[in-house]
Amino acid sequence: xxxxxxxxxxxxxxxxxxxxxxxxxxxxxxxxxxxxxxxxxxxxxxxxxxxxxxxxxxxxxxxxxxxxxxxxxxxxxxxxxxxxxxxxxxxxxxxxxxxxxxxxxxxxxxxxxxxxxx
Amino acid sequence: xxxxxxxxxxxxxxxxxxxxxxxxxxxxxxxxxxxxxxxxxxxxxxxxxxxxxxxxxxxxxxxxxxxxxxxxxxxxxxxxxxxxxxxxxxxxxxxxxxxxxxxxxxxxxxxxxxxxxxxxxxxxxxxxxxxxxxxxxxxxxxxxxxxxxxxxxxxxxxxxxxxxxxxxxxxxxxxxxxxxxxxxxxxxxxxxxxxxxxxxxxxxxxxxxxxxxxxxxxxxxxxxxxxxxxxxxxxxxxxxx
Numbered sequence: 001x002x003x004x005x006x007x008x009x010x011x012x013x014x015x016x017x018x019x020x021x022x023x024x025x026x027x028x029x030x031x032x033x034x035x036x037x038x039x040x041x042x043x044x045x046x047x048x049x050x051x052x053x054x055x056x057x058x059x060x061x062x063x064x065x066x067x068x069x070x071x072x073x074x075x076x077x078x079x080x081x082x083x084x085x086x087x088x089x090x091x092x093x094x095x096x097x098x099x100x101x102x103x104x105x106x107x108x109x110x111x112x113x114x115x116x117x118x
Numbered sequence: 119x120x121x122x123x124x125x126x127x128x129x130x131x132x133x134x135x136x137x138x139x140x141x142x143x144x145x146x147x148x149x150x151x152x153x154x155x156x157x158x159x160x161x162x163x164x165x166x167x168x169x170x171x172x173x174x175x176x177x178x179x180x181x182x183x184x185x186x187x188x189x190x191x192x193x194x195x196x197x198x199x200x201x202x203x204x205x206x207x208x209x210x211x212x213x214x215x216x217x218x219x220x221x222x223x224x225x226x227x228x229x230x231x232x233x234x235x236x237x238x239x240x241x242x243x244x245x246x247x248x249x250x251x252x253x254x255x256x257x258x259x260x261x262x263x264x265x266x267x268x269x270x271x272x273x274x275x276x277x278x279x280x281x282x283x284x285x286x287x288x289x290x291x292x293x294x295x296x297x298x299x300x301x302x303x304x305x306x307x308x309x310x311x312x313x314x315x316x317x318x319x320x321x322x323x324x325x326x327x328x329x330x331x332x333x334x335x336x337x338x339x340x341x342x343x344x345x346x347x348x349x350x351x352x353x354x355x356x357x358x359x
Contacts, residue, residue: 014222014223015222016223017223020220024216024219027215028212031209031212035208038205039201044358046182059359065354066354070351073211073343073346074343074347076215077211077343077346078340078343078344079336083142084140086140087142090140091154094154095154095161098158099161102161102162102165103165106165106168107168107169110169114172114173114175114176
């Protein structure tokens with residue numbers, strides 16, 4: 001049954017053939033970035049000891065590269081970058097606040113426990 | 119007696135229709151809400167994985183020493199197979215976003231093509247995960263191999279402090295987290311493949327042409343990208359860090 005009291009479709013989501021070409025170009029560009037970052041991560045994971053890097057540097061490099069990948073997926077592939085600014089905050093901020101607080105609590109406790117255990 | 123309740127407010131302020139909040143359709147916004155709740159579950163799981171890792175920091179295994187197997191070969195190839203799985207999932211995410219793009223142009227043929235490839239990619243990922251689980255449980259040579267060749271639920275020889283003189287076993291949480299996190303993610307992939315398949319059949323039947331838009335492809339696309347997103351984090355926090 002078709003209901004006309006609900007707006008089913010987001011405004012301006014359709015685009016023409018030419019606009020599609022530009023969007024596809026962007027998609028392939030992001031694909032290249034994601035692939036290169038994955039290859040980098042694997043190389044770093046396998047060779048970091050022979051490169052003489054410190055573990056904490058490698059670890060934060062991994063986390064940084066992951067957040068970069070996640071950003072491209074959410075903003076381009078999930079089109080969150082094309083939504084209203086308030087919608088972006090509305091989706092991302094509560095989540096970020098909650099998870100960062102959880103991580104803070106858990107890591108504080110974990111470091112304490114590992115000291116007690118050893 | 120006219121108070122706040124009886125005051126006339128114009129339709130625009132009340133959202134009496136005309137435009138939706140944030141200019142996002144109802145279905146898409148609800149999909150985002152669902153994804154946030156799902157992301158909280160995965161976030162909680164990965165955060166507790168981090169907790170265990172730091173609690174047992176001296177004995178926690180190094181994943182690149184465990185995941186060294188590759189199908190059809192006995193070569194020592196650390197992380198290569200899981201990198202392949204990551205790549206498959208990223209590629210299937212790309213085909214999904216291309217299906218969404220084709221949907222915006224109402225190009226039914228291209229939507230079918232890219233959505234079909236997405237389903238195939240998801241199926242390859244599921245097969246890879248089945249292979250990885252069985253290898254992790256039984257070792258690359260099957261049941262007759264020595265158990266020390268791999269990590270099992272009860273035995274784990276790959277703790278950071280492990281030497282022949284100091285045979286510390288890694289905590290069982292390592293393999294428990296492996297099965298729970300990848301299993302929970304794998305369940306999402308399975309349901310994603312099934313949902314994509316249902317939508318693909320709808321596209322082929324011309325269902326969305328009748329409705330006038332391909333927003334359903336966009337909505338399942340959000341879910342599928344989310345699965346890819348979660349895997350990116352699982353890959354880092356389980357296999358790399």
